[in-house]
Amino acid sequence: MKAGSTASAFVAVLRRDLVVFWRHRSDALNPLVFALIVVTMFPLSLGPESQRLAPIAGGVTFVTVVLASLLSLDALFRSDAEDGSLDLLVTSGQPLALIAAARLLAHWLGTGLPLTLAGPLFATLLGLPYAAAATLAGALALGTPLLSLIGGACAALTVGLRRSGILLALLVLPLTLPVLIFGAGAVEAAASGATVQVPLLFLAAGLALALPLAPLACAAAIRLNVS
């Protein structure tokens, strides 16, 4: 791989982000701990009876994952904007959409993947049947990359604002509703014995659409924000 080539730039951004992530790995646990705390609130507020918790376990877990994935979004491009790395990436002459894609992939590996692995565990704590937990794992595997892609595009839009906290959430949450509807729908269908294929296919279609479009949207938003 030639230094300065597009492939080498993609790998370099990915590796840089993962190294920075690793140096702050205690921070990286925060979304998981957050999700665990939110999930714990339901038995505390609704009572520990599994006939009450089991029907909502899938939906609760999915909402929790959506909220937890919001936490690290604000820092996604902001840290690069603050230290001048974003200027460097824009002036590097490398395709910015691909650079953004590497950034989003690193974000998913750091946030979405742990949540995908932990989500079914949290849901079984609430009494979700094991068969439905397998569907939840599948829905999260398709849904969390989608959350990173949608969230990343919104984070790129707000990177020029000094403080974007609540605005970013207001921007991202409505856009993640389809992910929530089809993800929780798949788990619901699995729990009631219906076919889970349709909602999962809708998630896969959404992912196929967002995979090429979100990095392009990120690139356009970043260009707007550095100028």
Place this chain on the structure above:
Amino acid sequence: MPEDADLDLPLIAARALAYSRGDETIFGPLDFAVRPGETLVLEGANGAGKTTLIRVLAGLMPPSAGTIEWRGEPIDTLEPDPGRIAMLGHQLGLKADLTPRENLRFRIALGGIRGGITAAAALKSVGLEGYEDTTVRTLSAGQRKRTALAALLMTPTWVWLLDEPYANLDREGQVLVDRMLEAHALRGGATILTSHGLVHPSIARVATRALGVPA
């Protein structure tokens, strides 16, 4: 850098280049051309638009009027190329959680490296020997600047755009910048920089250009 440098054709040129934010003119219209081996110093009071001009030339901001030409052709009609411009601004583009060596490795992967230099040699020549594996967060402002200069030293780009390259540096560091500018000019590269201090007179073919604060 390719060998086919045409010494008469400007590497980068501004044609009636202007930038305004709303009704307020930040700079321009400006005309200038920088040929291989030339160094252009932008002078002007605070607020004269020097930093904005550097950012416009780097392609970070679209000019409000006029064009930037690269070897005689409008730069926005050309394919992006990592080998054209390297910018060093107030924000150095270093990751505070990485070491100088890791930052340099990232720059090489992103923009390539000039022949005949290594990251270790670049760090040594800016005086950061012994600091290669300390995170940038723990370095002083001057040492960070030196790290950014080491990154600049390695780039295989023709034109350097430097915003206040002497800032935060001790006397020795300022001499280092002068030496780098001189060597870059000798290689056939060109530099556009802003400075409040003086550029060392030993650098050949230095031109200055004053930017007035628009009324």
